[in-house]
Amino acid sequence: MWFNCHILLLSAIFFTPASFDCGCNKAKRDTKDAVFTENEPSERLVDLIHHEMSSSEDFLAEMSLIPGGEYAIGTTTPVFESDREHERHVSIQNFYLDKHLVTNADFLRFVEATGYETEAEKFGDSFVFKGFLSKTVQKTYHDFRVAAAPWWYKINDTNWRHPEGPETGIDAKMDHPVLHVSYRDAQAYCKWRNKRLPSEAEWEVACRGGKSKKLFPWGNKMMPRGEHWMNIWQGDFPEENTADDGFYGTNPVTKFRQNDFDLYDMVGNAWEWTSDLWKEREKNDPNPNRVRKGGSYLCHDSYCYRYRCAARSPNTEDSSSGNLGFRCAKDFL
DSSP, X not given: OOOOSSOOTTTOOBOOOSSSOOOGGGTTOOSGXXXXXXXXXXXXXXXXXXXXXXXTSOGGGTEEXXXXXXXXXXXXXXXXXXXXXXXXXXXXXXXXXXSSOOBXXXXXXXXXXXXXXXXXXXXXXXXXXXXXXXXXXXXXXXXXXXXXXXXEEEEETOBTTBBTBXXXXXXXXXXXXXXXXXXXXXXXXXXXXXXXXXXXXXXXXXXXXXXXXXXXXXXXXXXXXXXXXXXXXXXXXXXXXXXXXXXXXXXXXXXXXXXXXOOXXXXXXXXXXXXXXXSGGGTTSSSOEEEEESOOTTOOTTTOOXXXXXXXXXXXXXXXXXXXXOOOEEEOO
């Protein structure tokens, strides 16, 4: 039996604790509290303090121009049939894409300017990989694990400021990707930057860097010249990560340049939200699944071979975890 590295919060079943409430009623993150409304203070602030990118600002320094055209995305040899990785043909317009994942420093500026509060902060918890937790904490939260992926623990007071639990911080990781952000959090940030989330097709075209039908942004070899080109899991998951690529968790977003579009960390490091629905029939659901791309530092080919451009995975809009981030796109002017 194999396990996926991603958390499907829509269908995850939690162990039931014997003596206290595990909060499993919030596991699906589909309550009305998770949906931004017209009266949400954070949403009003984002509207009031909208960050307009002036024409004089050189956003090309932080974004790459991705050429439009007709492209094939997906693959003719799907690894996960249930993920619907099959090849399909798409047409996209020219657009810009952030060269890097949004960092903790970027998100901090957003929060300081708007007073924004993430969904993980509102819920009061998020999901942390067990390798970052002490044995004592693992024991305390034993009954708060995801049944289908018991290496994920639902830890109180975990959020983007405290990515590995309430006693941790981001001071030494300001150039790492911001984590524990939901789809709606990512949308709010991109809106503030006068940007948007990329579609799945845009993201995958950008990932391939002008190449056709390649596994990775740079080609088909996972380690060209015997070098690591991405941050994924090495070793025996989930017990031992040898960190041969230099990182146990996330890495600075400028570490792995991966293709000729000057894009970094398109695969590995942290999963990335896209704007696409996982299934079109969910479009009227209050908390639908959205497509994520790119895999993360927790992916290993023994169970989660999703650090490929064609790979895809779903999460509900309000989901958050310690390996999920995003980058923004912008229409071509």
